[in-house]
Amino acid sequence: MSGLPRAALAATSSAMHRFANPTVALRLADRLMPWSAFLCAGLFMVGLYYALIASPIDYQQRDTVRIMYVHVPAAWMALGVYAMMATASAVGLVWRHPLADLSAKAAAPIGAGFTLICLVTGALWGQPTWGTWWVWDARLTSVLILFFLYLGYMALWQAYDDPGRAARAAAILALVGVVNLPVIKFSVDWWNTLHQPASVFTLQGPKIDPSMLKPLMLMAGAYLAFFVTVLIYRLKAEILARRASVLRRARAES
Amino acid sequence: MTRKRRRLYVLIAALASLGVASALVLVAFQDNLVFFYSPSDLQTKSLPADQRIRIGGLVEAESVMREGLTTRFRVTDTAHSIAVSYTGLLPDLFREGQGVVANGKLGPGGVFIADEILAKHDENYMPPEVADAIKRTGQWKPEGSR
Numbered sequence: 001m002s003g004l005p006r007a008a009l010a011a012t013s014s015a016m017h018r019f020a021n022p023t024v025a026l027r028l029a030d031r032l033m034p035w036s037a038f039l040c041a042g043l044f045m046v047g048l049y050y051a052l053i054a055s056p057i058d059y060q061q062r063d064t065v066r067i068m069y070v071h072v073p074a075a076w077m078a079l080g081v082y083a084m085m086a087t088a089s090a091v092g093l094v095w096r097h098p099l100a101d102l103s104a105k106a107a108a109p110i111g112a113g114f115t116l117i118c119l120v121t122g123a124l125w126g127q128p129t130w131g132t133w134w135v136w137d138a139r140l141t142s143v144l145i146l147f148f149l150y151l152g153y154m155a156l157w158q159a160y161d162d163p164g165r166a167a168r169a170a171a172i173l174a175l176v177g178v179v180n181l182p183v184i185k186f187s188v189d190w191w192n193t194l195h196q197p198a199s200v201f202t203l204q205g206p207k208i209d210p211s212m213l214k215p216l217m218l219m220a221g222a223y224l225a226f227f228v229t230v231l232i233y234r235l236k237a238e239i240l241a242r243r244a245s246v247l248r249r250a251r252a253e254s
Numbered sequence: 255m256t257r258k259r260r261r262l263y264v265l266i267a268a269l270a271s272l273g274v275a276s277a278l279v280l281v282a283f284q285d286n287l288v289f290f291y292s293p294s295d296l297q298t299k300s301l302p303a304d305q306r307i308r309i310g311g312l313v314e315a316e317s318v319m320r321e322g323l324t325t326r327f328r329v330t331d332t333a334h335s336i337a338v339s340y341t342g343l344l345p346d347l348f349r350e351g352q353g354v355v356a357n358g359k360l361g362p363g364g365v366f367i368a369d370e371i372l373a374k375h376d377e378n379y380m381p382p383e384v385a386d387a388i389k390r391t392g393q394w395k396p397e398g399s400r
Contacts, residue, residue: 056381060347065379094261130372131345137289175269179276190280192288192310194355199377209380 020097022239029232036232040225047218055215064128065212071121072200073220074114077227078146079181081111085153086178089171101167102242104174105157106234110227112150119143130194138187139195142180149177163242290355293334301360309336309366310355310374318350329356329366340368347373 051069058065085104092100122140123133134140153170160166188197199207206213280287290310291299301307314328314335324341327350338356348354353374361367380388 056383058379059382059385061375061379068379090265094258094265096258129345129347129375132370132372135289135372138287175265176272178269179273183276183280190287191284192290192292194289194372194374196375196377199379202377207378209384211381212379 020099022099022243025099026236026239029236033229033232036225036228040222040229043218043222043225047215047222050215051219056209056211058212061129064125067121067125068212069215069219071118071125072216073223074117074121075143076220077223078111078115078118078143079184080224081107081114081227082146082150082174082177083181085111086174089174092167093171093175098163098167098242099239101163101171102238103231103235104171105167106238107227107231108150108154108157110230110234112147112154114223114227115143115147115150119147135194137193137195138191139184139193142184142187145180146177146184149173149180153177163245292331293329293336294331296336296360297334304359306357306359308355308357309338310353311335313348313350313352313354315350329354336366337364338366338368340371342369342371344371345373347375 047069052066055066055069057063085107088100088104088107091097092104122143126135127133153173156170156173157166160169185198187193188195200213200216208216290308291301293309293311296309309329311329311331314330317326317328319326323343324339325344326337326339328335329338330336338358339361340356340358348371353376355372355374356366356368357370357372358366358368
């Protein structure tokens with residue numbers, strides 16, 4: 001390895017180790033939390049105003065298009081949170097940083113919530129548009145599998161008494177589930193599905209009118225800020241719970 | 255090699271082989287993963303008669319005929335088309351040029367007897383004024399021609 005990449009690697013590694021210190025992480029979390037909470041509230045107010053009131057109806061879905069502003073960001077976050085959870089799990093497996101395991105653990109229920117919102121709003125949109133609540137096509141089925149992966153991950157954490165073993169088992173499940181992410185994203189291109197192909201992230205550019213793209217992006221920002229806020233909150237709770245259990249064990253042994 | 259580095263390599267190797275394995279499985283089950291067949295698929299694949307299948311495509315222009323609750327129309331993928339007969343209520347989006355998926359059986363005379371019609375929605379979203387403006391300039395592309 002030449003000098004430059006090695007130096008860059010050492011720098012990221014040292015930064016990673018600094019933030020892997022729970023005390024530093026807690027301090028950073030405390031400083032970030034009010035900002036992300038404020039941003040979340042603001043973006044939701046503006047985003048929902050545009051999504052529900054100040055945006056045009058669609059030429060064939062009419063007002064049903066407004067479900068899209070809740071559904072699509074939830075789907076993005078369902079995938080994004082899983083990618084983040086899997087990355088943290090990989091870091092936890094390789095470098096054995098408990099903070100990485102705890103970040104993945106803290107993210108899982110939020111990601112499961114996003115996936116559930118995606119499935120439910122999708123059904124509510126499918127009934128008036130397609131004429132059915134649910135079909136077993138590749139897109140819908142792979143998202144349902146994503147939901148079960150989240151649930152299985154959360155269940156595995158509860159299945160062990162030793163947090164180290166629980167973290168390892170859960171991390172392996174999270175990493176195995178990563179194969180589902182490209183399947184979800186490209187299912188609509190690889191196979192015939194009832195679900196339509198991507199509208200925003202396509203090689204030809206967005207196929208959504210700018211007047212509808214704006215509320216969608218505002219809502220996506222709101223979802224992201226919501227995730228950061230709740231993740232910080234849950235991560236703090238996880239760190240404190242871990243400390244409390246260490247203290248309890250120390251007292252029991254003395 | 256440090257233990258961390260070894261763990262990293264094992265993880266990368268495991269993920270790579272898992273990826274290859276799942277890709278092979280998905281390719282092998284290709285036929286079972288499609289939600290519907292296109293009219294061209296019906297020409298090339300020999301599907302057993304009397305089997306329930308779904309076919310999908312566009313409702314061919316000027317092919318829709320209604321007799322009471324029964325609707326007859328043709329589903330096309332621009333290369334081939336097939337006649338469909340359906341009795342029941344149609345989804346709101348059903349119209350000529352619209353993507354649909356029909357669930358049913360291939361009946362006598364090559365007519366597909368559907369007992370369920372689902373409307374397919376495409377990936378385009380726009381306000382009615384924009385749609386009208388595009389139609390006025392003659393840039394309107396029906397679904398399926400993309």
